[in-house]
Amino acid sequence: MYICLLGPHGVGKTTLAKTLSHISGAAYREELGRVLRDEALARDPDATALRFDADFDRRVIEGDLQRDVRAWPARCVLETWHPGNFGYARVRSPEVAALFESSARRHALALTAQGLVVQPLTAHREVLRARLGEPGGTEDERLDFFRLVADEGVQVARSWGLRVLPALDTSDECPESIALRILERTECDKPRRESRPVLSRRSVPHASASSHSPQPAASEAHNVR
DSSP: OEEEOOOTTTOOOHHHHHHHHHHHEEEEEOHHHHHHHHHHHHHHOHHHHHHSOOHHHHHHHHHHHHHHTTTSSSSSSSHHHHHHHHHHHHOOHHHHHHHHHHHHHHEEEEEEETTTOOOOOOOOOHHHHHHHHOOOOOOHHHHHHHHHHHHHHHHHHHHHTTTTTOOOOOOOHHHHHHHHHHHHHGGGGGSSSOOOOOOOOGGGGOOOOOOOOOOOOOOOOOOOO
């Protein structure tokens, strides 16, 4: 079982991913972009998601590609991962998306062969407004931006040929109830084989001389990107 959660900032991806992990016993893989965004904001309060930064998008994508070549657990809940990363990159830095998209799609299809499903999440605009934690721009600018990249992430997943489930609204339902609904949906999508996806390091493009390979942070971070 592999579940990738997509959705705008504030929709509850982190809470739901941890709830799914707790209920199912699956591993939880946090959103690397959120970790790196928190680090960037700690260094520069103006380094918000609304400030386009191709180097940031490249580091996120490279970092997740590098994490992919490690051993995969039998079951895992992924927060955002490649479809979400490319939702951001296609909007903020299409040249970075074009550079890495074939490799990321290969990784996503390898996991799809083992039962990956993509679960989009949504919520009412005023609910998302109340949950906004990311700085930058006006509230409406942030809401519009995060909705745009979330929708783009779903389009990425579909264009790559991944299995995308119908969206679930998190506005009025508790995480435990939503998690159980997702698990019911994915019951028929369990991996047919016990083997794990095998991803070669050769499928990860070499970083430029100026790039730095990001490492996942161990500490908890706010759900920002």
